[in-house]
Amino acid sequence: MKKIQRNLIILVVLGLIGFAYYYVTLPAINIHSSGFWVFIISAIVAALAIYGFARLKNADEMKNSKVIKAGGVIIIVVILIYAVGSLLSSPVINAKKYQQILKVEEREFTEDIEEISFSQIPILDKASAELLGDRKMGSMVKIVSQFEASNHYTQINYQGEPVRVTPLKYASLIKWFTNRSEGIPAYIKIDMASQDVEVVQLENEIRYSDSEHFGRNIYRYLRFKYPTYIFDNINFEIDDNGVPYWVCPVKDFTIGLFGGETVGRVILLNAVTGETINYAVEDVPQWIDRVYSSELVISYYDYYGTLKHGYFNSILGQKDCIQTTDGYNYIALEDDVWLYTGVTSVTGDQSNVGFVLINQRTMETRYYSVEGATEVSAMSSAEGQVQEMGYIATFPLLLNISGEPTYFIALKDDEGLVKRYAMVNVEKYQLVAIGGSVAECEKIYSKLLVSSGISSTADSDIMKKTGIISRIAQSVIEGNSHYYIMLEGSRDIFDVDVADLVGIIRYAEGDTITIEYAVGKETNEVISIVE
Structure with missing residues (x-):
């Protein structure tokens, strides 16, 4: 009876340790997941440790124990399977398969990349967007003490405009505890062209996010709902109605156990209700902008560019080897977000041989042969x-x-x-x-x-106008003084940045002025005052 009780205790302790480890680390129950193999090895080690502590009295018994020896053999076998599987899945063995993951189409730059208006150029990078988001949060007195901006800042196309969006997150564990019943009340939306920042208050709060704990944490929620799925980077996006979602790509492996990583399915998780929809990657809705992560598609192109003549050529001779440059950005094109990066020789010279655009929703890839500076x-x-x-x-x-x-x-x-x-x-x-x-x-x-003789005529959105100032008003935007003027007979508003055009202070209502300006959505940006 004591032996049975002792064995039951061992099993219960082992089960509790295993569940705790699984609950914290959340490995996918999938042979393609490295975390799953680590989980198996950890479970065997834990079982042997508990067995040795409960059943064996000293080091000699442990050394001679058949169970300990068998467990050691199993661990070695598991490690060997993992190592061999990794090798057989690697580019060393499968260079041709890796090189063919990405289908690249060569296109003409001027045919695909149209000239866009100034109001559509995303002038902010992620770091600048984060800075603006933090500043906006500082002015939100009611919520800033309980929440702060998360660091997602996903770039998307929202109603035809380039924006970055990020949810709020609980400012601390204590503030999660005091606010968890209501949820997260808002997300931040930043117009990348106008730099306008909006904290979008939600009628129904976000209840599923990565700042939640326990069952409403999105990683844990997805793991227990889809225990075999291996998730890639999870992105925060909003649909055309401003409803917040988590876009959760599911990894697929097409070369051996661990190689040829791609995306096979996408789980769309409603951040408010927790409802999920399971899509095949080719059926993902048009409004979703990011399925394939930037790092993943860049690795695809590097395989395409370096493995044309096999793996060892990419290391030694490097004949015809090209690779992406250090860094990337995003372009809004055809109502999708495309990753842009340059393409250069692997020898590391200071010139590009072209550049590549990769659609982050469909993985469509376009190469443009344009030689120039990196x-x-x-x-x-x-x-x-x-x-x-x-x-x-x-x-x-x-x-x-x-x-x-x-x-x-x-x-x-x-x-x-x-x-x-x-x-x-x-x-x-x-x-x-x-x-x-x-x-x-x-x-x-x-x-x-x-x-310089490159262009005989340079098209421009710059316009010129002369009129009598009917109204003039001053404002301060982010520490910079601006004058807003209106001209008689027109309802247009013209924005003059005093830092660039200090001469505006000479003018008053009733004065005649000639300006050159660029047309904007709400105001026209004055770029010069013609004296």
């Missing part, structure tokens, strides 16, 4: 134009300006605020235009294209 070179060139100010360049965005592939770069100060904008010609990166606004920068750049 993004890092363009960033250095832009920083050199404002070196006395010490501004730091963000990773470029690729635009079509007057038919020319052009790097668009935001220049930030030490506090992370965007102070200037730069446009750098991809093929001739010595051509650099710097402006205090996007419109001003584009005007200077267009003139550079004409003066």
Whole structure:
């Protein structure tokens, strides 16, 4: 009877330890998951440890125990299976299969990348968006003491505009405890072009998020609902009605046990209700923008570019080997978010042979053969134009300006605020235009294209108008003074940044003024005052 009781205690203790480990680490019950193999090994080790503590009296008995020896053999076998499976799944053995994961189509730059208006250019990177989000939260007196902005800031297309969205999260464990019954009341939406920040208050609060604990934590909630699924990076998005969702890609492995990682299915989790919909990857709704993670699709293209002549050629001879450059950005195209990155030789020279766009919803890949400077070179060139100010360049965005592939770069100060904008010609990166606004920068750049003989006529959104000032008002936006003016006979509002156009202070209502401006959604941005 004592022996039976002791065995039952061992089983109960082992079960409790196993459940606790599973509850915390959440491995998928799937042979393709590395976490599952670690779980098996950990379970065997724990079982042997408990058995030795409960049944064996000293080290000699443990050394001679058949159970301990058998357990050791099982652990070695499991490790060998994992190691062999990893090798047989690797590019060393399957270079051709890895190289063919991605289907790449060669396209023409000017046919695919249309010129866009200034109001559609996403001028903020993630770091700048986070800074604006934190500042906005600081002004929300009612909720800032209990919540803070999460760090997701997913870039999506929302109703045709480039935005970043992130949910709020509980500020601490205690504040989760005091607010968990109501949930998270809002998410942050940042317009990447206008820099407008909105804290969207929800009628029904978010109850499922990564800042929750126990059953409502999205990772735990999904694990117990889909125990065999291996999830990739989970993204926060909103649908066209502003309803918050978690987009949860499910990994699939197409080469051996652990190789050829891709996405086979997508779980759409309603952040408010917890309702889930299970989609095949090809059936994902159009409004979802991010299924394949940036790191995953970049690795796909690197396999495509380096493994054309086998694995060992990618290490030794490196014939015809190309790879992506260090860094990436996003382009809104055809109502989807496309990852952009340059393509360069693996020898690490300072020039690109082209660039690639990869659709993060469908994995469609387009290559454009455009030789020119790498993004890092363009960033250095832009920083050199404002070196006395010490501004730091963000990773470029690729635009079509007057038919020319052009790097668009935001220049930030030490506090992370965007102070200037730069446009750098991809093929001739010595051509650099710097402006205090996007419109001003584009005007200077267009003139550079004409003066350098690259373009005989540079199309521009810049317009010119003369009129009598009917109204003038002053405002301060993020510490910068702006004048808003209206002209007689027009309902348009013109925004004048005093830091760039200090001459505006000479004007008053009734004065005649001639301005050059770029058309915007709500206000027109004045880029010069013609004296």
